[in-house]
Amino acid sequence: MNSATCRTTFADGSVAVVTATRRPRAGRADVKCSCAADPQLAARMQQVVRLARHTEARFDSRDQVVISIDRAPAQHERDWELAVVLADRMVRGVWEGGAGVHANGWSDHWQLGRIDGHDAGPGDAILGAALGHLARLNGQPDCGASVSSARAWFPLHSGGINDSLCWVEVSVYPLDSPAGDEEDSIATPGLDAAQQLAVRQVLAAARHFDGRALGRWRTVVRFGQGRFQGNSFELALVMADRLARGREFVPRGRIIASGCSGAWHAGRVDTVEGCAPKCALVLGQAVAGDRLLLPKAWETVLPEGFVAAVKARGASLACIDRIGIM
Amino acid sequence: MMGLFKRGSASPAPDIGALGAGVLALRMPVAGTVPPSCIGVVADRGGRTRRAAAGQRFNPGEHETAFCFHPGPYSVDLLPFAAAPELGLRLAFAVDGPDPRVGQQRFDLYLASEAGTTVEVAQFGRAIEAAVQRELAQGVLALPPCTTVDEWHAFRAGLNQLLYTRFGVTVDDCVPVDLDNDYAQVLRGRIERPADLPPAAPASMPLASDAHSLRRLFLELPCVASGLRLAVLPPGQALFRQQQALLQRLDAVTLDIGTMPALELAAPGRPLDPARQEERAAHSAQAAAALDDTWALMARMSLAGSAGMAAIFDEADRIVANLEYASAARRIAEPS
Numbered sequence: 050m051n052s053a054t055c056r057t058t059f060a061d062g063s064v065a066v067v068t069a070t071r072r073p074r075a076g077r078a079d080v081k082c083s084c085a086a087d088p089q090l091a092a093r094m095q096q097v098v099r100l101a102r103h104t105e106a107r108f109d110s111r112d113q114v115v116i117s118i119d120r121a122p123a124q125h126e127r128d129w130e131l132a133v134v135l136a137d138r139m140v141r142g143v144w145e146g147g148a149g150v151h152a153n154g155w156s157d158h159w160q161l162g163r164i165d166g167h168d169a170g171p172g173d174a175i176l177g178a179a180l181g182h183l184a185r186l187n188g189q190p191d192c193g194a195s196v197s198s199a200r201a202w203f204p205l206h207s208g209g210i211n212d213s214l215c216w217v218e219v220s221v222y223p224l225d226s227p228a229g230d231e232e233d234s235i236a237t238p239g240l241d242a243a244q245q246l247a248v249r250q251v252l253a254a255a256r257h258f259d260g261r262a263l264g265r266w267r268t269v270v271r272f273g274q275g276r277f278q279g280n281s282f283e284l285a286l287v288m289a290d291r292l293a294r295g296r297e298f299v300p301r302g303r304i305i306a307s308g309c310s311g312a313w314h315a316g317r318v319d320t321v322e323g324c325a326p327k328c329a330l331v332l333g334q335a336v337a338g339d340r341l342l343l344p345k346a347w348e349t350v351l352p353e354g355f356v357a358a359v360k361a362r363g364a365s366l367a368c369i370d371r372i373g374i375m
Numbered sequence: 376m377m378g379l380f381k382r383g384s385a386s387p388a389p390d391i392g393a394l395g396a397g398v399l400a401l402r403m404p405v406a407g408t409v410p411p412s413c414i415g416v417v418a419d420r421g422g423r424t425r426r427a428a429a430g431q432r433f434n435p436g437e438h439e440t441a442f443c444f445h446p447g448p449y450s451v452d453l454l455p456f457a458a459a460p461e462l463g464l465r466l467a468f469a470v471d472g473p474d475p476r477v478g479q480q481r482f483d484l485y486l487a488s489e490a491g492t493t494v495e496v497a498q499f500g501r502a503i504e505a506a507v508q509r510e511l512a513q514g515v516l517a518l519p520p521c522t523t524v525d526e527w528h529a530f531r532a533g534l535n536q537l538l539y540t541r542f543g544v545t546v547d548d549c550v551p552v553d554l555d556n557d558y559a560q561v562l563r564g565r566i567e568r569p570a571d572l573p574p575a576a577p578a579s580m581p582l583a584s585d586a587h588s589l590r591r592l593f594l595e596l597p598c599v600a601s602g603l604r605l606a607v608l609p610p611g612q613a614l615f616r617q618q619q620a621l622l623q624r625l626d627a628v629t630l631d632i633g634t635m636p637a638l639e640l641a642a643p644g645r646p647l648d649p650a651r652q653e654e655r656a657a658h659s660a661q662a663a664a665a666l667d668d669t670w671a672l673m674a675r676m677s678l679a680g681s682a683g684m685a686a687i688f689d690e691a692d693r694i695v696a697n698l699e700y701a702s703a704a705r706r707i708a709e710p711s
Binding site: 107110193195265365 | 455456457458459460461462509512513514517518519520521522523526527551553558559560562563565566661664665692693696697699700701
């Protein structure tokens with residue numbers, strides 16, 4: 050991809066489009082920015098992009114990225130910074146957000162990947178204060194924050210066009226004194242009592258499997274959307290929890306998981322319903338670096354060509370019957 | 376044996392007893408005999424090395440340095456992901472017997488270009504950790520959550536080859552372990568003192584000095600170039616041309632490194648601003664990081680069949696471009 054766009058909302062409510070283009074470097078600067086013939090703003094844009102690139106593992110000096118905003122923001126407005134950073138990442142394939150990304154956010158710590166806040170932006174946008182750190186685009190914990198939070202995604206199958214990936218986020222914070230009951234230290238704001246009980250039981254049992262996890266953490270669990278049925282979120286929840294507690298290898302992209310278990314204390318993963326539609330949904334959403342975790346029972350019934358298609362996208366797939374390594 | 380202590384009265388005698396336990400290699404200040412079950416390596420200033428077996432006498436000439444190393448085995452704990460501090464890898468490795476097919480053993484080159492007075496096992500382990508973290512972050516090695524047996528074997532093959540090509544050590548065993556790090560304690564510590572390190576840079580490795588980076592580049596780039604020259608190519612002209620072009624560019628970079636201006640001088644007799652010196656040192660560290668990438672690429676090249684060669688050469692193009700970029704930036708005294 051040689052061009053990427055990202056939209057952003059200005060303080061007056063209007064929407065501007067950030068366009069990033071990639072071309073051979075040919076001895077020019079690594080980043081070139083332009084915005085309505087305002088050299089100060091262009092210099093700030095260049096600085097933001099260069100600082101944010103410090104958080105990337107892979108360095109490529111062969112490309113020049115040209116970034117422009119179609120309309121000039123007001124003086125001292127900074128809410129466009131996240132959109133510029135994301136456009137720069139998308140055009141180089143560092144992060145794949147798909148079409149129609151809308152982002153608002155600003156930061157004083159781009160070199161650490163931290164995002165300090167945002168001023169405006171619609172509800173479906175990527176908002177700086179909610180995101181908090183660039184690593185969390187892929188659900189990974191921020192290496193400098195005192196609250197460790199990680200996300201995993203699971204497919205929600207509702208029969209047709211409303212199928213979507215939903216995220217579950219687990220945030221952990223050390224407890225001052227060992228808790229009596231593990232389930233009491235797990236909060237799930239926004240869930241009804243039955244779901245709260247399910248989440249608590251799954252997490253407590255999965256931590257039992259871990260051996261060293263009980264009684265150490267205060268936990269908050271959030272879901273991308275609160276209304277769903279079934280228990281296929283359990284594997285994603287457990288993986289997000291392990292990632293947040295620093296007990297799991299970190300994928301380069303997101304974890305997308307579907308599975309449940311009747312025996313989390315033994316680390317077992319059982320099968321769930323809806324193999325074919327969920328595979329189709331996951332295949333549409335997976336991008337390079339993502340890790341797909343599916344129940345072992347699905348291995349023999351996966352759709353034709355699914356494994357090859359996942360591999361071609363750069364994602365990796367594992368059908369597992371227990372969590373943990375091998 | 377007595378000669379060991381006669382001339383070297385100025386520098387303290389090295390602690391030979393620690394070899395094989397906490398210390399991997401020692402620099403020997405004066406001529407002497409190689410201690411039992413160790414191997415001596417004498418390196419000259421151009422990075423050429425020769426070995427001496429245990430019990431033999433080694434006699435470093437003028438401008439030569441002598442090292443003794445114990446082949447091991449050793450064991451270190453690695454942290455493959457900085458974000459997962461409770462999950463580690465326990466690595467058992469050794470410096471294997473010399474490979475008769477190559478002119479210079481990789482471990483000898485490591486000693487000549489990177490070793491200081493002592494190479495401690497813990498410090499060597501941190502260097503291995505940084506190399507593994509770098510490869511995992513770039514996606515060259517893959518250790519995803521819920522690793523399957525096949526993925527683990529692929530990781531092990533890549534890891535073994537990486538450590539043999541980069542450090543010259545042979546991996547005997549590698550198992551996942553629970554480390555004793557208490558993540559809760561780490562998080563508590565961050566409340567008082569927020570960590571201000573970018574996550575891409577492994578925190579365990581301090582920034583190498585400019586002289587160290589340039590020395591590494593000067594000694595190792597010719598070896599990388601000869602490794603690339605020896606690559607087995609599939610029949611056809613396309614890759615051959617790419618290889619020749621890459622070799623030419625690598626030679627140009629090698630020449631560039633060999634004639635690099637001094638860090639503290641903007642022009643003869645005119646000192647350079649200290650802030651600008653730091654930038655220069657950062658660029659040479661960047662070039663050294665690209666050199667690490669070339670060693671990792673050499674490891675991949677020896678594992679890849681002829682089908683994977685096109686991807687390898689594309690990656691080589693990126694790395695050589697980074698080398699050119701960093702060495703050109705290191706050369707500039709005052710940016711216009």
